[in-house]
Amino acid sequence: xxxxxxxxxxxxxxxxxxxxxxxxxxxxxxxxxxxxxxxxxxxxxxxxxxxxxxxxxxxxxxxxxxxxxxxxxxxxxxxxxxxxxxxxxxxxxxxxxxxxxxxxxxxxxxxxxxxxxxxxxxxxxxxxxxxxxxxxxxxxxxxxxxxxxxxxxxxxxxxxxxxxxxxxxxxxxxxxxxxxxxxxxxxxxxxxxxxxxxxxxxxxxxxxxxxxxxxxxxxxxxxxxxxxxxxxxxxxxxxxxxxx
Amino acid sequence: xxxxxxxxxxxxxxxxxxxxxxxxxxxxxxxxxxxxxxxxxxxxxxxxxxxxxxxxxxxxxxxxxxxxxxxxxxxxxxxxxxxxxxxxxxxxxxxxxxxxxxxxxxxxxxxxxxxxxxxxxxxxxxxxxxxxxxxxxxxxxxxxxxxxxxxxxxxxxxxxxxxxxxxxxxxxxxxxxxxxxxxxxxxxxxxxxxxxxxxxxxxxxxxxxxxxxxxxxxxxxxxxxxxxxxxxxxxxxxxxxxxxxxxxxxxxxxxxxxxxxxxxxxxxxxxxxxxxxxxxxxxxxxxxx
Numbered sequence: 001x002x003x004x005x006x007x008x009x010x011x012x013x014x015x016x017x018x019x020x021x022x023x024x025x026x027x028x029x030x031x032x033x034x035x036x037x038x039x040x041x042x043x044x045x046x047x048x049x050x051x052x053x054x055x056x057x058x059x060x061x062x063x064x065x066x067x068x069x070x071x072x073x074x075x076x077x078x079x080x081x082x083x084x085x086x087x088x089x090x091x092x093x094x095x096x097x098x099x100x101x102x103x104x105x106x107x108x109x110x111x112x113x114x115x116x117x118x119x120x121x122x123x124x125x126x127x128x129x130x131x132x133x134x135x136x137x138x139x140x141x142x143x144x145x146x147x148x149x150x151x152x153x154x155x156x157x158x159x160x161x162x163x164x165x166x167x168x169x170x171x172x173x174x175x176x177x178x179x180x181x182x183x184x185x186x187x188x189x190x191x192x193x194x195x196x197x198x199x200x201x202x203x204x205x206x207x208x209x210x211x212x213x214x215x216x217x218x219x220x221x222x223x224x225x226x227x228x229x230x231x232x233x234x235x236x237x238x239x240x241x242x243x244x
Numbered sequence: 245x246x247x248x249x250x251x252x253x254x255x256x257x258x259x260x261x262x263x264x265x266x267x268x269x270x271x272x273x274x275x276x277x278x279x280x281x282x283x284x285x286x287x288x289x290x291x292x293x294x295x296x297x298x299x300x301x302x303x304x305x306x307x308x309x310x311x312x313x314x315x316x317x318x319x320x321x322x323x324x325x326x327x328x329x330x331x332x333x334x335x336x337x338x339x340x341x342x343x344x345x346x347x348x349x350x351x352x353x354x355x356x357x358x359x360x361x362x363x364x365x366x367x368x369x370x371x372x373x374x375x376x377x378x379x380x381x382x383x384x385x386x387x388x389x390x391x392x393x394x395x396x397x398x399x400x401x402x403x404x405x406x407x408x409x410x411x412x413x414x415x416x417x418x419x420x421x422x423x424x425x426x427x428x429x430x431x432x433x434x435x436x437x438x439x440x441x442x443x444x445x446x447x448x449x450x451x452x453x454x455x456x457x458x459x460x461x462x463x464x465x466x467x468x469x470x471x472x473x474x475x476x477x478x479x480x481x482x483x484x485x486x487x488x489x490x491x492x493x494x495x496x497x498x499x500x501x502x503x504x505x506x507x508x509x510x511x512x513x514x515x516x517x518x519x520x521x522x523x524x525x526x527x528x529x530x531x532x533x
């Protein structure tokens with residue numbers, strides 16, 4: 001059954017890849033025709049900031065594939081009449097989605113590197129393999145957590161996966177944006193607590209590793225994966241036991 | 245064989261399926277009839293594990309439903325549930341990849357029969373073509389059990405005939421078939437057994453010939469006053485119009501006819517009843533719906 005999800009993922013990656021390619025071509029054309037929009041300076045930045053920023057590539061792909069399993073709620077006659085356990089079907093869908101998100105993440109990383117190379121600022125980054133690896137783990141984990149939370153909420157609301165995936169962007173951005181707003185204590189506490197289920201809050205200030213959550217980076221890395229796994233297990237459980 | 249025993253499903257305060265007990269022997273075609281909302285589709289959902297029954301048991305060839313049951317069970321839903329963005333061929337690829345018993349040659353034959361273009365996207369198919377594709381998905385594995393909810397819905401009369409012939413062929417090959425349809429003529433042609441549902445319960449079930457026999461009516465005309473015919477053994481209902489009386493003989497039409505003759509009827513005839521008559525009798529609730 002994961003064949004359907006493979007086709008869905010292929011379609012998402014095609015259009016996503018096309019947009020990224022256009023971005024690279026526009027940058028190249030701009031540089032080629034002598035109108036670079038970025039000027040070289042003396043400042044440097046950690047390459048890990050690019051690594052973690054590629055999270056948004058994974059998140060974009062997660063948005064499109066996150067509702068894939070949920071979309072099957074209207075096709076139980078096909079999906080649930082296969083000689084395979086429903087939870088096994090669901091995990092296979094998830095496996096396809098995870099690979100798709102990883103590809104999306106990698107494509108975004110390659111695109112950002114290509115764009116910075118084209119405009120000639122790639123040498124202004126400082127490279128620390130260990131730090132980049134940690135940020136890669138965090139970024140990928142946050143993208144997977146994003147996907148898992150979409151899957152979980154969508155599993156509760158069959159047929160509304162697309163809406164939930166779209167709203168996830170607004171929700172996750174708003175949650176970290178208003179975390180320091182002077183709300184009354186109960187509301188402030190609630191918003192602060194919600195930060196713990198916001199993948200963006202685990203990233204911290206890009207490149208400087210200043211966390212929005214008072215947790216060490218290894219803990220944050222462990223938590224994004226743990227939340228992703230728990231949320232995915234929950235969504236599989238909800239999907240495979242619900243009634244059509 | 246499909247065995248359903250005491251199947252009950254309740255949605256909040258609505259009793260959708262009320263203690264349904266039904267047996268469809270191997271190699272038999274059972275038509276499930278009922279008005280809209282009678283509980284046919286919910287019964288199917290419970291059979292297939294799409295809905296959890298509150299009580300009762302379902303067995304296929306003596307075993308409860310498991311994922312492996314679907315290796316030899318095909319299902320056609322009331323409304324085709326297809327991927328509008330996938331082609332016909334991609335739908336069949338789903339089946340090929342997920343069903344060990346997929347018969348590719350048979351699937352191609354069915355595509356040709358229904359004149360479906362494998363390259364066409366499901367979203368571009370007509371309603372009838374979508375129904376045909378759903379049917380092909382269900383029977384391309386040559387299942388030994390088929391459950392079909394309105395299998396010929398949206399098809400033109402020629403294609404309806406093709407579908408019925410396919411079902412009859414499958415039954416002849418030993419498949420057990422349970423199908424619902426509002427088109428009683430289809431059931432009449434394809435089924436050898438019938439179950440009629442009303443308000444979630446089965447009110448009539450049995451072999452079609454037996455049911456027809458049981459439903460035969462004896463009509464008698466008297467020159468004089470109509471005698472008390474209700475007391476005749478086997479009579480379940482009496483309708484009189486002038487000097488003519490029609491009695492429902494409950495499977496004992498010849499005996500009842502003979503008794504009416506003995507009571508002085510000047511004309512006696514036994515009337516066969518159509519499946520439609522049986523259905524209308526079974527779902528008749530005095531015009532309250």
